[in-house]
Amino acid sequence: MALFGGSTPSINFMAGRRVAVVISAAAILISLGSIGVRGLNLGIDFTGGLLVEAGYAGTADLAEIRSALAEEGYETPLVQNFGTASDVLIRLPPQEEQDGGAIRDRLLRVLAAGDASVELRRVEFVDGQVGDDLTEQGGLAMLIALILIFIYVMLRFRWKFAAGTITALVHDVIIVVGFFSIFGFGFDLTVLAAVLATIGYSLNDTIVVFDRIRENFRLMRRGSAEEIINNSINQMLGRTIITSMTTLMVLASLYFLGGESVSGFALALIVGVLVGTYSSIYIASASALALDVSPVDLLPPKREEIDSLP
8 A cells, every 4th residue: 555645665664573572571560560559530330429400490510519519629620521511420539428318409500500590300310239239241242352352363373373463452551551540530431432442453564464464474475574574564544643643633522522431441542553553563463473383374274185996
């Protein structure tokens, strides 16, 4: 594939694979260290707390609502629109007070101070056990996805490519989660969904590159594995850049214009797309090369012909 209509570029990506491995290893160690020491800023979906649905006669002022709740002593309130501009969803951390009626009256008093037209439609307690179950199920879903991906790539290509694919996907997940840990951004179900979407995006990018590598292994049997992988990546570079740039444009729009409800999802995917594009070139392909992949690995098995007896 020509890059933006020009000739196919000739960049020796594999020459920098050792530097890339050092950078990736450092990023993974920093991410794991931050996750282990600082942990994640888990949202109410994982920690439990209060879920409040309120309606206003006119457009709700989210900043004013957030400020009023913070002044009342509710720490890190998450306030967002849902449905219309007059409908508000509020998520609050767990409260020591357990009397539902008292909490409802207190919230109504705080919100009505800014706009008397407010109506509390729903006040629900989210149990912390639900958050534990979500954490366990989310981790299990990610593990199952990685196992199935390994089986799929091994059947479609060979185990060396499958190992490279899984290495790249684990690399992407750790760095995206570590990014949220390092900078303290909120980690909720939408971010977890974005992490799973990152796995899908990175897998698609890697499979496209591996398809071209397999095709070139069968056409360029005299070249070395490093040369063939470099040629394959260069041939797909235009497609990779265009796909990544258009995806990032949409995600940037969601992050800056979509509001608080989708900002975490968009941010996680922005990081995931950048890391996934990098890993499909330097981690997946370099891992397969480190496992000594060769054209012989992709040749169909020879069939023994048995002469039929007269």
